[in-house]
Amino acid sequence: xxxxxRRRTADTSAGDGVDTVPPLAxxxxxxxxxxxxxxxxxxxxxxxxxGALGFDxxxxxxxxxxxxxxxxxxxxxxxxxxxxxxVRLPLVQGVTFAAVGPMIxxxxxxxxxxxxxxxxxxxxxxxVVAPWFSQLIRLFPPIVTGTVILIIGLSLMSVAAGWITxxxxxxxxxxxxxxxxxxxxxxxxxxxxxxxxxxARVSVLAGLLLGTLVALFVPGMVDGxxxxxxxxxxxxxxxxxxxxxxxxxxxxxxxVVGLVIMTETTGDMVAVGEVVDRPVSNRTLADxxxxxxxxxxxxxxxxxxxxxxxxxxxxxxxLSGVRSRYVATAAxxxxxxxxxxxxxxxxxxxxxxxxxxxxxxxxxxMVAASGIRTLSRVRFDNRNVLVVALPLGIALLPTVAPSxxxxxxxxxxxxxxxxxxxxxxxAILLNLLLGTGRVAGPAxxxxxxxxxxxxxx
Numbered sequence: 001x002x003x004x005x006r007r008r009t010a011d012t013s014a015g016d017g018v019d020t021v022p023p024l025a026x027x028x029x030x031x032x033x034x035x036x037x038x039x040x041x042x043x044x045x046x047x048x049x050x051g052a053l054g055f056d057x058x059x060x061x062x063x064x065x066x067x068x069x070x071x072x073x074x075x076x077x078x079x080x081x082x083x084x085x086x087v088r089l090p091l092v093q094g095v096t097f098a099a100v101g102p103m104i105x106x107x108x109x110x111x112x113x114x115x116x117x118x119x120x121x122x123x124x125x126x127x128v129v130a131p132w133f134s135q136l137i138r139l140f141p142p143i144v145t146g147t148v149i150l151i152i153g154l155s156l157m158s159v160a161a162g163w164i165t166x167x168x169x170x171x172x173x174x175x176x177x178x179x180x181x182x183x184x185x186x187x188x189x190x191x192x193x194x195x196x197x198x199x200a201r202v203s204v205l206a207g208l209l210l211g212t213l214v215a216l217f218v219p220g221m222v223d224g225x226x227x228x229x230x231x232x233x234x235x236x237x238x239x240x241x242x243x244x245x246x247x248x249x250x251x252x253x254x255x256v257v258g259l260v261i262m263t264e265t266t267g268d269m270v271a272v273g274e275v276v277d278r279p280v281s282n283r284t285l286a287d288x289x290x291x292x293x294x295x296x297x298x299x300x301x302x303x304x305x306x307x308x309x310x311x312x313x314x315x316x317x318x319l320s321g322v323r324s325r326y327v328a329t330a331a332x333x334x335x336x337x338x339x340x341x342x343x344x345x346x347x348x349x350x351x352x353x354x355x356x357x358x359x360x361x362x363x364x365x366m367v368a369a370s371g372i373r374t375l376s377r378v379r380f381d382n383r384n385v386l387v388v389a390l391p392l393g394i395a396l397l398p399t400v401a402p403s404x405x406x407x408x409x410x411x412x413x414x415x416x417x418x419x420x421x422x423x424x425x426x427a428i429l430l431n432l433l434l435g436t437g438r439v440a441g442p443a444x445x446x447x448x449x450x451x452x453x454x455x456x457x
Contacts (some may be wrong), residue, residue, distance in 0.1 A: 017323035018089060018276050030322055031330025034092050035338075038310045039205055041363060042071055042335075045095040045305060047356065048159050052104045053112060057223075061346045062240060066304045067095055069236045069339025074295030074307045075332030078288065079325045087280065087288030089272050090328040092313040093295055097152050097367060098260045098420055099306045100159070101398075105417045106250040117244035118254035120300035126258050126293030133262050134286040140263045144427045146374030147388050148260055151395040151423040153368025158399050160360030163353040176218070177354035184211040184358030204359050204366075211355035221352045234342045240303045254306070256421040258296075259428075261308045265292050267374070268309035275314065276323040383434040390430055395423025 022030065046063035055063065074093035081088040099119075107115045164181045165173040188207035192200050199206060215221040269288050273280035280288070288309075295307035313331075317323065338344050378384055397404055398419045405413045416422045 018278055018325050020324045021326045022322075022324055027327060027330045028334075030324075030327045031332075031334055034313050034328060034331035035334050038092055038094050038313055041097075041310060042067060042094040044356075044360065044363060045097065045100060048100055048156075049103050049107065049115075049305065051353075053107045057346075058229075059241075061342060062236075063303065065234070065339045065342055065344075066236045066240070066302050067339070068335050068344075070295065070299045070302050070304045071095065071307065072332040072335030072337075072339060073298060074291070075335060076329055077294060078291045078309070079328040079332065081287065081291070084287050084290060085294055086291045087269050087284055088325055089269065089276065089278065089280075089288075090313075090317050090323060090325045091268065091272055091288075091309045092328050092331050093292075093307045094310045095299070095305045096257075096261050096264065096308040097156055097364075098148070098264065098308070098424075099254070099257045101155060101417065101420045102253045102257050103305060105413060106247070106253065109413075110245065110247050110250060113242045113245045114247045114250050115305070116239075116241070116300045116303065117246040118250040118300075119306055120244055120297050121246065121251045122254040122258040122261075122306055123293045123296030123298075123300060125255050126262060126296060127290050128293075130262070130286045130289035130293060133259075133289060134266075134282045139428065139432070140266065141431065142374050142377045143384060143387055144431050145263050145267050146371045146376075146378065147391050147427040148263060148371070148420075148424045149374060150368050150371030150388075151392060151427075152420055153364050153366070153371060154392075155395060155399055155419045155423075156364040156367065157361070160357050160364055163357030163360055166353045176221075177357070180211055180215060180221075180352065180354040181358035181361065183214065184208065184355055185362060187211065188359070188362050204362050207362065208351060208355060208359045211358060212351050215352045215355060221354075223350060229346075231342050233340055236302055236339055238301045238303075244300060253421060256425060257306060258293075260420070260424045261292060261296070261306055262289050263424075265289060265309045268314050272309075272314045272317055275317050387427065387430045387434050391423040391426035394426050395419035398422075 021027070043064055046067045047060065050060045050063045071092075071094050075091070078086050078091050078093055079088065080086060103115050103119075106118055164177050165171055167174050167177050184207045187210045188203045191203040191206045195203070195206070265288065266285060269280050269285055273284075292308060296305075299305050299307055313328070375388065378388075380388075396419060398417050405416055408416075
């Protein structure tokens with residue numbers, strides 16, 4: 001019997017294995033594996049938002065520390081649970097990519113304190129509406145969630161391009177930056193193809209590390225001056241950038257993001273429940289969504305952003321066969337410790353942007369591909385095609401033409417400039433109006449019989 005099979009058998013022998021606490025010698029390595037699987041995605045959002053808002057190296061490092069610290073707390077709450085907070089399944093929390101566009105728009109217009117005010121309001125909204133949202137899950141079928149995830153991945157690709165072109169002039173990238181981005185992508189592919197399975201699961205992180213190591217030998221590519229100045233230990237202090245401010249239009253924009261987050265998290269909770277043979281009930285789902293909201297409120301207080309379950313860690317649970325929720329708890333503890341060590345954040349901040357750009361192409365492409373995978377469950381008749389096509393077009397307009405809404409009032413641009421929130425609203429409404437609710441079947445496979453308009457309900 002293989003090691004993986006023995007592991008699954010051991011877990012299954014104790015019920016479904018979700019409440020089993022592995023020995024410490026096994027618990028910590030398994031938790032670290034979850035941290036490595038989500039680390040590249042976890043640090044991307046503070047780097048994107050802080051960079052767009054012009055933060056200096058010290059502030060970027062603080063954002064990363066705060067992000068890791070709160071991600072750990074949110075993961076512990078989600079996996080351990082207390083009262084009516086926490087799904088009590090092996091889920092790892094991290095900052096959502098869905099909020100990137102709206103947060104940059106809010107921060108550019110009103111400053112970072114307005115971002116935190118809107119984040120706190122968003123979290124409170126999520127806690128309050130969680131019981132009702134869990135009853136409305138039928139309004140968020142795969143055609144909606146898949147479209148939203150696809151939009152998030154495609155919209156963020158401009159961020160990766162911005163990292164690659166940052167060192168050039170007039171939007172043109174330097175050849176050396178393109179070479180580093182391409183080298184990182186090549187390293188990711190090679191690690192995925194030839195490395196042992198455990199290392200292949202963290203191929204994006206491996207690409208980042210290899211790209212940075214090579215960059216150390218190129219003059220001017222790596223600025224590590226902040227590493228020596230960063231302390232080994234520091235507390236993450238609340239309201240580091242000032243007390244939050246509450247702008248109505250910013251809050252409305254983030255409430256839309258809150259609906260997207262709950263949709264995203266719902267899909268992950270349902271998926272992990274299926275993996276560990278503990279189906280998620282409406283009550284359990286509501287508890288998990290409340291924990292998401294609480295994590296988001298804490299994020300606003302501790303200078304970071306909205307939180308959601310990370311899909312890559314759901315995949316890791318399925319791959320490893322380890323069902324214990326306390327493995328996720330261990331990952332949360334490791335993240336908290338990393339957040340209290342500013343030198344770790346300073347090292348991350350020193351990674352060259354061209355290297356980040358290469359990893360970003362892979363990372364955001366994987367997000368988009370996850371959306372496509374979800375959409376593969378949909379049967380694409382004419383109406384369902386429109387449900388995907390129109391939100392996708394609406395969402396990408398600000399990406400291909402950034403000044404398209406420049407003449408519109410601020411409240412409008414805060415919702416529509418990011419594309420993600422506008423696309424999410426469009427997907428929900430169009431599905432209610434046009435969606436057929438059909439899922440893919442044998443007729444949709446190559447050689448199958450295509451559905452005609454006459455077959456539609």
